[in-house]
Amino acid sequence: MTDRRKLLGHLALLLPPFGWLTVFYLGSLFALLLSAFWQVDSMSGEILHEWTLDNFRILATDSTYRVIAERTIGIAVLVTITDIILAWPLAYVIARKVGPRMKLVLLVLVALPLWSSMLARIYSWRLILGHDGVLNWFLRTAGLPEQSFAFTNVALWIVFTYLWLPFMLMPLVSALERIPASLPDAAGDMGATPFQTFRTVIFPLAIPGMAAGSVFTFAVTLGEYVTPMLVGGAGSEFIGNVVYSNVGVSGNIPFAAAYSMILLVVVGAYMLLARRFGAFDGA
Amino acid sequence: MKGFSALLLATCCTAMMAQAYAADLPTSVGKGEGDLNVVAWEGYADDAWVKPFEEQTGCKVHRKYVGSSDEMVALTRMGGGKGFDVVSASGDAALRLIFGKNVQPVNISLIPAYADLMPELKEPSFNTVKGVHYGISYEWGxxxxxxxxxxxxxxxxxxxxxxxxxxxxxxxxxxxxxxxxxxxxxxxxxxxxxxxxxxxxxxxxxxxxxxxxxxxxxxxxxxxxxxxxxxxxxxxxxxxxxxxxxxxxxxxxxxxxxxxxxxxxxxxxxGWADTWMISTHAEHPNCAYLWINHVMTPKVQAQQALSFGETPANTKACAEMDATQPGSCKQYHADASAAYFSTIKFWxxxxxxxxxxxxxxxxxxxxxxxxxxxxx
The missing domain is CATH 3.40.190.10 (Periplasmic binding protein-like II)
Incomplete structure (x- = not known):
């Protein structure tokens, strides 16, 4: 009797989140998949519920969409790698070199930008990189040649790297913290140089942290469309921008659905890869 | 109110079958419903003429600005077209809205300024289909x-x-x-x-x-x-x-x-030639007519022309333009507009x-x- 009750209790606990996920998450994904096989009447804007593979045919044959997908994935990879490189020194200091009080101060400083609106932070980069912006003012004052990164893919790369750096840093800090101090000590006792210790002990043990961080930086960059819109220029379209303009501008939801399938597949594949590197093992 | 919307809907459907019955159009403009949802080009619902309108009619204006005709069409179709009352569609959007049944025929006899429109804009092909008016030409440039x-x-x-x-x-x-x-x-x-x-x-x-x-x-x-x-x-x-x-x-x-x-x-x-159109599902049709009548007055036509840098459709606006900014009537071709009109390839x-x-x-x-x- 009590067992039965317990079971019912567990079920009751599970039902709300499961129901939520099924209806709002899986349900909408299914609707997305379904509408990818429909079409839109260009004049009246009505969705024609006739099965067609036209959307996928256009995606496969028109090189435009391949170029945009490659750019999206390429920049996402680049941003992830840059964030890993930038996060390492700071994460190492926070996790292993400073006392608890200093650690708290540094972590708060890292998280501080997240308290302000993302849009405000993106716009501030427009002011920094603009032709008459802060950066050029500095360069001019220092007598250096001016840059023209504004509205280019370089600007995208810089802004994305800035935006998602905290999301790489945090998991890396927690991964480094969890390495017992005895391990590098033991390596030292065995005669390993500091670099050897880093290469063979610390770095491998931090891989799950990097993998977890990269899930954020990669997946979030991949699905972005606001940053390309605001700081990107001609030839900075992301998959998200094509989806956005098909939904919000040309009203072609079926085509947008078909194109967004690429995101789903790429992120899915990346998750599997990240899992192999231990991104989801404990936290 | 529901009955009225249903009537409007019926009106539109009938009109789409290329047969409009004048009897189905609203015959008078009643009291404002208190709100008006506007989808417009940036700069088309300026406080300079929105504020006086709100005071006169009690219709509170809620604006949504767009930057392209595509965005305008997409916005007016969202939620089954129930989210807006009037839209300032350019020629390239207007036909799509008419064929998509997103806008309803208008009764031009309820719009006094219609008589003063430039002849080219009384029934242009982008807002008048088979003799049925789906809106009133506003400004062009x-x-x-x-x-x-x-x-x-x-x-x-x-x-x-x-x-x-x-x-x-x-x-x-x-x-x-x-x-x-x-x-x-x-x-x-x-x-x-x-x-x-x-x-x-x-x-x-x-x-x-x-x-x-x-x-x-x-x-x-x-x-x-x-x-x-x-x-x-x-x-x-x-x-x-x-x-x-x-x-x-x-x-x-x-x-x-x-x-x-x-x-x-x-x-x-x-260039563009814009038309104010009323949603098929307009929840505030009286405010919509009141709005169109307000923006078609020579005064607002002149204000709009000067702030945007375009030409009014209402020929009476010329004097108002010169009164505000001497010489502006000629500058924006509001005086000899027919010849100038024909040089622009309209969207x-x-x-x-x-x-x-x-x-x-x-x-x-x-x-x-x-x-x-x-x-x-």
Whole structure:
């Protein structure tokens, strides 16, 4: 009797989140998949519920969409790698070199930008990189040649790297913290140089942290469309921008659905890869 | 109220069968319902004339601004078209809204200013289908070439400057499939062998040539602007120095002391002719009629013309314009508008049927795909 009750209790606990996920998450994904096989009447804007593979045919044959997908994935990879490189020194200091009080101060400083609106932070980069912006003012004052990164893919790369750096840093800090101090000590006792210790002990043990961080930086960059819109220029379209303009501008939801399938597949594949590197093992 | 909406819906459906019964149109404008949802071009619902309207009628105006006809069409169709009452559609959006049954016929006898409209705009093909009026023409104007006079000291006279490598990285053009027509208009002068007669009626061969030109232009473009305010920002910061614009941006920039000049180049220009239309599902039809009657008065027509830099459809607006800004009636061609009107290639929705009886032209879906290829 009590067992039965317990079971019912567990079920009751599970039902709300499961129901939520099924209806709002899986349900909408299914609707997305379904509408990818429909079409839109260009004049009246009505969705024609006739099965067609036209959307996928256009995606496969028109090189435009391949170029945009490659750019999206390429920049996402680049941003992830840059964030890993930038996060390492700071994460190492926070996790292993400073006392608890200093650690708290540094972590708060890292998280501080997240308290302000993302849009405000993106716009501030427009002011920094603009032709008459802060950066050029500095360069001019220092007598250096001016840059023209504004509205280019370089600007995208810089802004994305800035935006998602905290999301790489945090998991890396927690991964480094969890390495017992005895391990590098033991390596030292065995005669390993500091670099050897880093290469063979610390770095491998931090891989799950990097993998977890990269899930954020990669997946979030991949699905972005606001940053390309605001700081990107001609030839900075992301998959998200094509989806956005098909939904919000040309009203072609079926085509947008078909194109967004690429995101789903790429992120899915990346998750599997990240899992192999231990991104989801404990936290 | 429900009955009235149903009546309007019925009206529209009947009209779509090419048979409009005057009896189905509203016969009088009642008291305002208290709210009015407006979808409009940036700068089309300015406080200067919205505030007096709200005070006079008690209709509170809720605005949504758009930067392209596509965005306008998408916005009016969202939620089954129930989210808006009136929309200021350009010629290329108006037909799509009529065929999509998103807008309802209007009773022109309830709009006194109709009698004063320019003859060309009383029943233009983009808002009047088979004798049924789906809106009232509002204002019209050209897409101009704008440049920063400080960096480009000799005034350009041809659209060729926005395809010129000399201006790499400082060009900006609208992010809008209809921009293809600008390039087609330019090619109709520089490459007459393509045989482009109407920039909105392009065959696949002609489109290929236009897309090739636009793809060559892409590396020169700093940014494709989506909202007028984007372009204003680009010129303010110096990131863009020459580009395709509306007179509105030029006015705004000059007001902010940015040294810009604008012109209609020798090849001519594309342009817009806008129509106020009422939603099929308008929840505030009285406010909608009150709004149209308000914005069609000579005073508001003049205010709109001066703030945006365009020409009013109401011929009585001329005196009001000169009263506010002497000489402006002539400057914006509100006096001798017929001749000027015919020089502008007005936006219209590209369809398969070319004007010459052939049906091998590309429809708008093909234009949208081509524009995506250009932007990549």
């Amino acid at each position: 050209p897409n101009v070439l704008m440049w920063n006079t400080k960096t480009i000291t000799t005034a350009p006279t041809s659209w060729s400057v926005i395809y010129d490598k000399a201006h790499t990285g400082v060009i900006t053009v609208p992010d809008n499939p209809i921009q293809i027509a600008d390039a087609a208009l330019y090619l109709s002068h520089t490459k007459p062998e393509l045989g482009i007669t109407d920039p909105y009626e392009l065959t696949q061969t002609q489109m290929d040539a236009v897309v090739a030109l636009l793809k060559e232009q892409r590396p020169l473009v700093k940014k494709y602007w989506a909202l007028a305010s984007d372009e204003v920002d680009l010129f303010k910061s110096g990131d863009a120095q020459v580009g395709a614009a509306w007179p509105y941006q030029a006015n705004t920039l000059r007001a902010a002391n940015v040294p810009v000049q604008d012109t209609i180049p020798t090849e001519g220009a594309t 219209k929705t590209p369809v398969k049927q070319c004007g010459n009886g052939q049906s091998n032209c590309l429809d708008y879906a093909a234009w949208q795909r081509a524009w995506q290829q250009v932007k990549q």
